[in-house]
Amino acid sequence: MQLYNTLSAKEREALIDEAGQDRLTISFYKYAHIGNPGLFRDYLFIHWDALEVLGRIYVAREGINAQLSVPAVNFAAFKEHLDSIAFLEGVRLNIAIEQDNKSFLKLKIKVRPKIVADGLDDGSFDVTNKGVHVDARRFNELIEDPEAIVVDMRNHYESEIGHFENAITPDVDTFRDSLDLIEEQLRDHKEDKKLVMYCTGGIRCEKASAYYKHKGFKQVYQLEGGIIEYTRQVQKESLENKFHGKNFVFDNRRGERITDEVIARCHQCGEPADTHTNCANEGCHLLFIQCDACAAEMDGCCSDACKDIVALPPEERKKLRKGKSNSNRIFKKGRSEVLTYKRQVPDPFSPVAGDKDPAGAS
Numbered sequence: 001m002q003l004y005n006t007l008s009a010k011e012r013e014a015l016i017d018e019a020g021q022d023r024l025t026i027s028f029y030k031y032a033h034i035g036n037p038g039l040f041r042d043y044l045f046i047h048w049d050a051l052e053v054l055g056r057i058y059v060a061r062e063g064i065n066a067q068l069s070v071p072a073v074n075f076a077a078f079k080e081h082l083d084s085i086a087f088l089e090g091v092r093l094n095i096a097i098e099q100d101n102k103s104f105l106k107l108k109i110k111v112r113p114k115i116v117a118d119g120l121d122d123g124s125f126d127v128t129n130k131g132v133h134v135d136a137r138r139f140n141e142l143i144e145d146p147e148a149i150v151v152d153m154r155n156h157y158e159s160e161i162g163h164f165e166n167a168i169t170p171d172v173d174t175f176r177d178s179l180d181l182i183e184e185q186l187r188d189h190k191e192d193k194k195l196v197m198y199c200t201g202g203i204r205c206e207k208a209s210a211y212y213k214h215k216g217f218k219q220v221y222q223l224e225g226g227i228i229e230y231t232r233q234v235q236k237e238s239l240e241n242k243f244h245g246k247n248f249v250f251d252n253r254r255g256e257r258i259t260d261e262v263i264a265r266c267h268q269c270g271e272p273a274d275t276h277t278n279c280a281n282e283g284c285h286l287l288f289i290q291c292d293a294c295a296a297e298m299d300g301c302c303s304d305a306c307k308d309i310v311a312l313p314p315e316e317r318k319k320l321r322k323g324k325s326n327s328n329r330i331f332k333k334g335r336s337e338v339l340t341y342k343r344q345v346p347d348p349f350s351p352v353a354g355d356k357d358p359a360g361a362s
Contacts, residue, residue, distance in 0.1 A: 003045050009105040012054070016101050022072045025096035025103040025251065027228070029115065029203040031063040031127065032087040037111045045109050051078050054104040056250070058112045062122070064088075065115035065203055067251060069104040094201045094228040097247070098256040105252070118207055119176035124214075131197070131209030131220030136233035139198070139223050143167075143242050148194040148221075151182055153204045154248070157287065157333040161255060161264045161274040162227075162245030164198060173333070175204050183215050190216045198223035198230075200247065231258055246274050266291035267334060268298065270341040281306035283321040287333040303338035 007015070016023070034040050037059045044057065048068075055068025070078045083089045096103070134142065142148045143166055150167040152159045155178075159169035172178045186195065195217050197205040205222035213220050223230055227247045234241045245263040246255040254276040266273035266289055273291035280300035288302055301307040309317060 003042055005106045005108075007106075012105045013102055016105075019071075021101075022099070023069045023101045023103075024072050024075055025067075025069050025099055025253070027067045027094045027096075027201050028091050029063065029065045029201065029206070030088055030091050031115075031206065034059065034061050034063065037061055041109050041111050045107065047081055048078070048109075049107055051081070053078065054107050056104065057109040058115045059109060060112045060115045062127075063115050067104070067249075068107075069101075069251075092225060092229070094225060095232075096249070096253075096256060097228065097231050097258065098253065100251075100253045103251040103253050116203055116207060117174065117176060118179065118204075118211075120179070120207065120211060125211060126214065127207065127210045129210050129213055130206060131195075131213065131222045133224035134196075134221050135224060136230045136239055137237070139196070139230065140240060140242055142194065142196045142221060145194065147192070148196050149186060149189060150196045150198070151186075153178060153197050153199040153208055155333070157276070158200070158248035160334070161276070161289070162243060162247055162258060163263075165242045165244065167198070173335075179208060179211060183212065186217075191218055194219040194221060196221045196223075199226050200249065201226040201228050227258070248276070264289055265341055266294055267339040267341050268294040268302075279303075279306050281309045282317070283309065286336050286338075288336070288339055289334065302336060305338070 041059045044059070051070060051074045053068055053070045053074075055066065057064065057066040057068060079093075082091060143150055143164060150164060152163055152167045152169045153175065154169075155173055155175070156169070156171050159167075163169050170178045170181055172181060186193070189195075195212060197208055197220075199205050202222065202225050205226070209220045209222045225232075227243060230243065231241070231247070233239065241259060243258050244261050245259060246257050248255050255274070262272045262274050264274040265271060268288075268290060271291050271293070273289055275289060275291070276287055277290045277295065277300060279286040279288070279302040281302075284302060284306050286302045290298070290300070290302075298304075299307050299310055301310055309320060312320075
């Protein structure tokens with residue numbers, strides 16, 4: 001039985017165009033005890049492949065973390081299948097604010113040690129002793145509370161294009177980097193301040209809130225459903241939107257616009273821009289922010305060296321890539337020395353305002 005993709009991304013893209021059907025981009029997570037993640041992975045692949053589900057899903061003994069795309073016509077059947085799995089019955093589904101039929105082009109379900117790479121020893125603390133979940137209305141109140149410290153639990157390249165007012169945006173590359181850094185910087189406020197956290201869909205805050213309670217923080221809060229659910233509630237209830245810019249997402253869209261404000265700058269010329277792209281040189285693939293003018297001038301590349309490589313015939317480019325790894329550059333998102341405009345972060349623990357002027361990009 002087929003338990004892997006048989007179509008390339010280009011072939012899948014052509015089929016999506018041919019079908020002409022709307023697709024929904026969805027994310028969800030659930031911490032649960034899974035006895036045999038490998039078996040569960042195969043079970044999901046068989047059922048979801050039949051429903052034409054595409055996406056990136058991580059399964060571990062501690063649960064599931066899923067970002068996927070499903071044909072709108074198959075959504076009811078997909079939801080019915082989720083509800084047939086005991087620990088996923090009624091799970092909250094975060095439906096993307098901006099839809100794109102090609103947000104995912106393959107179905108990848110991988111077994112991992114953890115559903116989020118946090119570097120924590122879960123046996124050392126009670127992961128179920130989580131913080132207080134708050135909705136959009138209460139979160140807005142906490143943002144204005146002088147006794148609250150609002151912390152963005154995402155990485156620097158995420159918060160750079162969008163963040164909440166008055167939020168601290170740690171200048172980190174990974175979630176695991178932020179955990180000890182935040183504890184160290186806020187160690188004097190474990191008793192007297194409210195620690196209020198947010199992330200994209202809530203999964204990082206779910207683990208972090210339990211960790212910080214274990215570390216002695218007395219008042220821990222987390223935005224339920226993350227930025228995605230916050231935006232939905234703000235629109236539905238006509239609340240004031242205290243998020244500024246775009247929400248970075250980990251699919252082919254790379255971002256969904258929450259407000260019209262552009263709070264970041266092109267990493268090559270410094271002009272207002274908030275569109276992430278991967279360098280067109282497949283041997284580099286660096287993620288960075290590029291404006292339309294630089295994209296045209298640089299052929300979608302991060303540097304003149306990569307531009308020269310892209311101009312070579314395909315066979316020559318393959319020879320240059322042969323036997324070389326580019327993973328280190330890929331994960332240094334927006335930090336390469338070739339980027340002429342560098343993001344200035346004088347103090348990663350100074351709260352930022354919701355600047356409409358890109359000069360205030362954080």
